[in-house]
Amino acid sequence: MADLAGLGAYIARDVGAHANAGEHARVALAAAAAAGDIAIGAHTIARMAGHKIELRQPAEALALLDAAQRQANHLLTPGDRANQACIRAWAHAQMGAADEMHRAIDSAEDAFVTAPSIPSAAWAAQHVTEAELYSLTGAAYVDLARRDSSHAQVAIDRLTRAIELRRESVARNRVLDQISLAQALVRGAEPGEAGRVALRALTDRVGIASRRLDNRFNELAAELRPHRRQDTSVMEFLEQRQVVRSEASGL
Incomplete structure (x- = not known):
């Protein structure tokens, strides 16, 4: 149920129905809680954080990522950690916090190195690929380059x-x-x-x-x-x- 509601949230987000996307995400969270599935609950929160990045609400994205870590830090795979660190980096980039962004990218890359040793769940697999690592961090550098064009080349290389x-x-x-x-x-x-x-x-x-x-x-x-x-x-x-x-x- 949580996985299906999460898919509904993604579809609503893709068609621009942002309020509906939020409602579907909350249903997914409730279903995960009812099933006692902490891991998929944390995954849903991370997807909500990604939505906040799209809406250019980085502070809310960071708050959601903090909540995901508090809820399921002991259950997160290296791939999960890498993906969440990428989103965290993008949020910091939108806020113009270059040092924090670089630290988050370092954390993402360190986690990704060990990701193959502990496979992620099927519903998370698409978010922990090497392509996604370069995509999210490249997009973060694009946002940083809005303030300082010297970051553009790194964005170009990563994307x-x-x-x-x-x-x-x-x-x-x-x-x-x-x-x-x-x-x-x-x-x-x-x-x-x-x-x-x-x-x-x-x-x-x-x-x-x-x-x-x-x-x-x-x-x-x-x-x-x-x-x-x-x-x-x-x-x-x-x-x-x-x-x-x-x-x-x-x-």
Whole structure:
């Protein structure tokens, strides 16, 4: 029951129904508590923290991660610890706390080294891959680069690695990584390459319905628009994005 409610929370989040996502997550927590399953309860709290990162509410994300550790610290696998440390790093990045972010990334990488020795539960496995490690930490560096562009290259390197590691079956996450990579390239003063990555993301997104992706593409378009005269790929992305939006709205 908890696992199914957690899936419902993810689906609601993906379609932009954030209030419903929160309700499903609370149902998942209640089901985990009723079953006495502390581990899946902590996993659900970590997923809620990830949702808070999407909503750019880092303080709430950190509070949730602290709660997950208090509840199930003795039950967390190294993979669980790595994933939660990645989310913690991203929260610190959104707050501009570079030192805390670096410490959290170090913790994530240390935990990940030992993760293969203690397998995670099936419902957690997708969150403890090497691709996810590079994806989340790369996205954290993107947010840090919003304040200091010197962090852009690390973001570019990590997100490029995440995309290389992504399996074809996780197309949605691959597109999210491509969008993050394009944003890192903008901050690294490489608008032409950002435009080319954005175009690949648009192509790879075909057939995936997701309000979350829509919102991320809108953010990327806003960041690329000031560079539209610097490279033809940027203008091409903006034009293709507008076509996609028009087709989606039936205009």
